[in-house]
Amino acid sequence: MAANSQFSMAVHVLMMLARSREENLKSDFLAGSVNTNPVVIRRLLGQLANANLVVSQTGANGGTRLSRCPSEINLAEVYKAVSCGEVFALHGRSPNQDCPVGRNIEAVLCNLQKEIDHSVVEKLSQYSLQSVFEQVETAET
Template sequence: MAVVSRYTVALHILTLLAYSSTRSGTYLTSDFIAKSVNTNPVFIRRILSSLSASGLVQVKYGTGSGWCLGKKSDEITFLDVYEAVEQKQLFEYHHSTPNQFCPIGGNIQTSLEPYYHAAEQAMRTSLSRSTIADLLLDTVQ
């Protein structure tokens, strides 16, 4: 079974909310969003919570309750979404410290650091160039 990416689901949620804002302007419930993603509403609410903490979505309680975008779709970059939902580094090191007496194990993590840093910076630069508005245009043709 594949691991569900919080990031991909967050992009899906935000694009759906952007679409809704251009159509009816109504708030969408987590149940409605879960049906679009085809997953559990509890999982959706966890992601919405992270997006809300970053100001990317807003919640309305009471009559007509649900979720909407917290910013304009052309102001939400893929990087904003990544930073809101991904808590781990892009590349992780060993789960346990490598053998420090081994010629490779003693220096592997330090040696990998500049490669990992450069790759993460390239990813961040790329993600900062795309917005939810761009994805909405690509999705709804």
């Protein structure tokens, strides 16, 4: 199950931005920390920018910074910003509609999915970037 690695990457990038508040960071530099290609980072930053979590600037000396201070952004916002993310997916081929279970199961699962997603969001909303930042900084390695 390759779930959403976008989310992890987003948090990683946002931590970097939280560290260097005010200063623009380049996609190249961020890519170096995440260990991926700058384009991958720029794509991600695009999603975060759409959700108004970051601001990017093109041109020389451009780059990206947080749009607000880290205590005013929570992980639920990040999750929604990048979320292609459902906890479980429906089966690729649709079930047999001639079967009483097959006919109805999708709707039921879909509702369930919404409820689960809701509780994930609720949990994530308890964490601000600031609180995650503190965890990262105080971690013993």
